[in-house]
Amino acid sequence: MNAAFYETEWYSECLMFWFTSTGKESIIKVILFKPTEEFDVYEIALGDLNPDGSIDLDARSDNGDTEEVLSTVAKAVLFFLSDHIEAQVVIEASSDSRARLYQIAIKKEMTDLGNYLVIYGFDNENPEVLRSDKNYKKFVISLKENRLEF
Amino acid sequence: METKIRDKKGNVPDWFTPEKLEEFRPAIEAAAQEKVDRLVAAWTPEFRAALRKLRERKTAP
Structure with missing residues (x-):
């Protein structure tokens, strides 16, 4: 079963x-897709x-809804890629614990x-294709071919 | 795709409005760009090459 997620603007x-x-x-979260110097490659900032008006990009808000937040980010990635169909999105974890968290969330979201x-x-x-017995610091996400209609 | 939305914008903090977001946007963008520039600066040539290879694989006929 997939996690609930928040409506995004x-x-x-x-x-x-x-x-x-x-x-x-209640915390306002902002997700940004920033272009990099590599062609059509974007990094995520959350x-x-x-x-x-300041933004804390390394916050651990510990708001009790990590699953929903990560699920919302996953949906935002899909939404972004549906509009930038050739793009690659890079997600980098700032620590080992966060990398593990991302990996768990990605695995869960992959079902959907x-x-x-x-x-x-x-x-x-x-x-490499994700393996559950390994930890990764970086993830690269793109849209599958011929999956533009959903 | 299954969609379950937990919140319908009913719990937005009092101080926040779309106008505020517009006002804050330049600072938000600048902070995010700074972080991303820092991350990207640490990318190795091997990682960049791997990104290109993945793209080629995707776009190959």
């Missing part, structure tokens, strides 16, 4: 999304927006999104 040609994380408290997305994990610099 998007801005700027699907390059920025926001949603409210409603766990212990952060907590503060009332003063595996028909649409191709996901590689990077162990050192070599891409």
Whole structure:
């Protein structure tokens, strides 16, 4: 069974999304897809927006809804890729514990999104199909061919 | 695809409005770009080559 996820609003040609994380408290989360110098390769940035307009991109908000937040990010990736069909999205974990968290979330989401997305994990610099007995620090996600109608 | 939405924007903090987001957007974009630039600067030539190879594999006839 897939996790619930939050409704997102998007801005700027699907390059920025926001949603409210409603766990212990209400937190505005922003997801950004930033282009890199590599052609059609984007990095994800996820952060907590503060009332003063600053954004904490390395926050561990511990809001009690990690599963919903990660599921929302996964849906945002699919939405982004449906609008940027040749793009590759890179997700990088800032720590080993976060990498494990991402991997668990990705595995869970693959049940639902595996028909649409191709996901590689990077162990050192070599891409491989995700294995449950390995931890990856980087993930690269793209749209499967011929999966544009859903 | 199954869709289950937990929240319908009913719990948005009082201080937040779409107008606020527009106001904050340049700072948000700049902070995200700075982080991404830092991450990308650490990419090795091997990783970049692997990205290109994956793309070629995807676009190959």
